[in-house]
Amino acid sequence: MKVHVPESVDEVVALLDTGTVLAGGTHLIARHVPAKELVSLRRAGLAGIERDGDRITIGAATTLAQVGREVEFLHDAIESIASPSIRNLATVGGNLFVPQPHGDFAVCLLALDATVHLADGREVGVLDAEGLVTKVSFTVPERWFYRKAMRRRQNSASIVTVASDGARIALGGVAPKPVRALAAEQALAAGDIEKAAELSVEAADPFDDAYASAWYRRRVLPVHVRRALTNAS
Amino acid sequence: MPASVIELEINGEPREFLAQPGTTLLSSLRDTLGLTAAKRGCGTGSCGTCTCLLDGEPVMSCLVPVETVNGAKVKTLEGVTEPDGSLAPIQEAFLEGFATQCGFCTPGMIMAAEGLLAENPDPTREDVVRAISGNVCRCTGYESIIRAILDAAERMKKA
Numbered sequence: 001m002k003v004h005v006p007e008s009v010d011e012v013v014a015l016l017d018t019g020t021v022l023a024g025g026t027h028l029i030a031r032h033v034p035a036k037e038l039v040s041l042r043r044a045g046l047a048g049i050e051r052d053g054d055r056i057t058i059g060a061a062t063t064l065a066q067v068g069r070e071v072e073f074l075h076d077a078i079e080s081i082a083s084p085s086i087r088n089l090a091t092v093g094g095n096l097f098v099p100q101p102h103g104d105f106a107v108c109l110l111a112l113d114a115t116v117h118l119a120d121g122r123e124v125g126v127l128d129a130e131g132l133v134t135k136v137s138f139t140v141p142e143r144w145f146y147r148k149a150m151r152r153r154q155n156s157a158s159i160v161t162v163a164s165d166g167a168r169i170a171l172g173g174v175a176p177k178p179v180r181a182l183a184a185e186q187a188l189a190a191g192d193i194e195k196a197a198e199l200s201v202e203a204a205d206p207f208d209d210a211y212a213s214a215w216y217r218r219r220v221l222p223v224h225v226r227r228a229l230t231n232a233s
Numbered sequence: 234m235p236a237s238v239i240e241l242e243i244n245g246e247p248r249e250f251l252a253q254p255g256t257t258l259l260s261s262l263r264d265t266l267g268l269t270a271a272k273r274g275c276g277t278g279s280c281g282t283c284t285c286l287l288d289g290e291p292v293m294s295c296l297v298p299v300e301t302v303n304g305a306k307v308k309t310l311e312g313v314t315e316p317d318g319s320l321a322p323i324q325e326a327f328l329e330g331f332a333t334q335c336g337f338c339t340p341g342m343i344m345a346a347e348g349l350l351a352e353n354p355d356p357t358r359e360d361v362v363r364a365i366s367g368n369v370c371r372c373t374g375y376e377s378i379i380r381a382i383l384d385a386a387e388r389m390k391k392a
Contacts, residue, residue: 003255003301024296029295030278040300084291084349084363085281085284085345086293088291
């Protein structure tokens with residue numbers, strides 16, 4: 001085991017082939033993912049939030065806690081993820097790579113059609129993140145809808161997560177990766193929320209886990225899509 | 234791989250020690266420095282009994298490779314006690330409110346509460362519940378813990 005703590009993005013890039021990238025460690029360390037060498041992003045200068053008008057850019061190593069404090073419309077979504085002592089470690093970049101039913105922030109980014117900036121200069125979509133992510137950027141939406149169904153009100157993984165800007169609808173908890181509910185979006189564009197809720201299951205490919213069965217996830221998905229889009233509690 | 238020299242400011246005192254590669258902050262505290270208030274429960278960030286303040290923010294110390302936080306300020310329950318050895322208001326609130334029960338979660342609960350009260354000296358019950366949402370009490374004595382944290386906030390306002 002060796003832990004590298006590089007102090008610039010260039011140094012991280014030079015180490016990418018030798019070890020596994022370590023951000024907050026809330027998944028990697030917790031799951032004891034076998035890694036002979038770890039490359040920590042903690043000192044690589046990748047943390048911070050910048051605003052340019054309604055465009056927000058968030059460094060990959062920014063903690064979820066900081067996003068929750070500084071980006072008001074995302075506050076409730078961030079608070080739905082794990083606990084404060086995890087959110088003080090877990091990062092925006094790391095959230096793109098955690099397996100479902102975790103990764104609720106990635107669901108938000110998908111609904112925001114966020115751009116993921118890679119260290120090699122490419123800009124890709126949320127679902128195409130690979131290699132070293134340096135930052136994500138998105139435009140603050142005029143409207144925002146978010147709902148996460150959990151086993152309890154705090155600190156639980158997703159049964160169903162719904163994020164929407166009123167046009168795009170992204171789902172978590174109901175497929176191996178966050179997904180866009182494209183058929184539902186068409187119904188929503190036509191102003192039919194009931195139909196959008198009903199069609200959301202077309203995007204689902206749910207799984208069984210300790211939190212809920214695939215059957216249950218599929219069954220309650222339309223309910224939560226409808227409640228999210230109508231801001232029902 | 235050889236051990237590396239780690240410098241941390243722990244409970245206000247500079248400490249320097251050797252850490253084997255991949256050692257967690259929790260292991261360093263307990264096994265190297267003899268600060269055993271923080272406990273190892275699950276080792277996966279799920280139980281919260283290892284909670285410490287890292288540069289003022291509560292974190293799960295079992296998830297932090299100590300080499301990645303070289304130079305940081307760390308506060309553990311040992312640093313909550315007053316320098317003369319007397320109990321801090323939050324410790325008195327836990328003691329008098331019978332909020333400890335078996336005691337295994339207590340260090341983490343108090344550090345999570347410290348993080349909350351430093352940021353928000355006048356928390357609501359809901360704020361307290363959120364603050365300790367990563368901390369498991371295996372005696373399920375959450376009500377007395379929530380009351381003790383609210384009581385501590387009152388005591389600290391008066392102090």
